[in-house]
Amino acid sequence: MSDRVLYGYWRSSAAYRVRIALALKSLAYDGKAIDIRTGAQNGVGFKLLNPQGLVPYLIDGEAGLNQSLAIIEYLDEVYPEPRLLPDEPLARARVRAAALAIACDIHPINNLRVLKYLKEPLGHAQEEIDAWAQHWIETGFAALEEIAEGSKGPYLFGDSVTLADICLVPQMYNARRVRADLTHFPRLVVIDKALNALPEVRAARPEAQPDADV
Ligand SMILES: N[C@@H](CCC(=O)N[C@@H](CS)C(=O)NCC(=O)O)C(=O)O
Structure with a gap:
């Protein structure tokens, strides 16, 4: 048994980010599935x-950590290879800004509890809820596509996989699930493909997790 334990859910994009970071850093862990469809995340044990x-x-030895970006930055500082954030302050800020554009401005408004709330008690039909998710993903991706166009390498910021790429992969997965229109984001599609060609990223994909029920 490992002294590193990741509580997650196969389809959680935030957990997916942490799985990618752990895989890139070759950090072994035990996975514990929290079934967020049945509300296990709100049980007293997990809370x-x-x-x-x-x-x-994430439990890492003595440390218990929440919030995927805080977890990944912690891992990057404690287990520095390979680096997921550049050393140079301006480059680091640019990577963080792209990661936050996904993690703060796209993902939270399409989260399970938000979409559930739109349905009940607000009473929106499923097609309206799908339109909501598609709209906010496509709006966020329009800005990211510009960043992607400026990249001189296979990933969002050149030749190295960064925190921004780690956020992109799960958000693309989510975008496909809600049938967002990706035709305006060809560069993001190509970058996502390059990222998914990496064995570490493939190992972290939802369908490869033991709790996946596909
Ligand atoms: N900002 C948080 C977001 C965490 C989050 O929203 N997790 C989702 C799954 S992706 C969740 O647990 N949802 C449960 C719910 O909506 O009730 C992070 O990056 O860790």
Whole structure:
């Protein structure tokens, strides 16, 4: 048994980010599935770990951590190879800004609890909820496509996989799930393909997780 445990859910994009980071850094862990469809994230047991009732939650030795970006930055500082954030301050800020454009401005408004709330109690039809998710993903991707066009390498910021790419892959997966129109984002599609060609990224994909029910 490992002293590193990741509480997650196969389809959680935030957990997917952490799985990619752990795989890139070759850090072994035990996975514990929290079935967010059945509300396990709000059970007392899990809330003792993370009072926010959200996955992922990582135990790394003595440390317990929530929030995927905080977890990944912690991993990057404690296990620095390969680096997921550039050393140079301006380059680092640019990578963080792209990651946050996904993690703060796209993902939270399409999260399970938000979409559920639109349905009940607000009473929106499923097609309206799908339109909501598609709209906010496509709006966010329009700005990211410009960043992608400026990249001189296979990934969002050149030749190295960064925190921004780690956020992109799960968001692309999500975009396809809600049938967002990706035809305006050809560069993002190509970058996502290059990322998914990496064995570490493939190992982290939802369908490869033991709790996947596909
Ligand atoms: N900002 C958080 C987001 C975590 C989050 O939203 N997790 C989702 C799965 S992707 C969740 O646990 N949802 C449960 C729910 O909506 O009730 C992070 O990056 O870790």
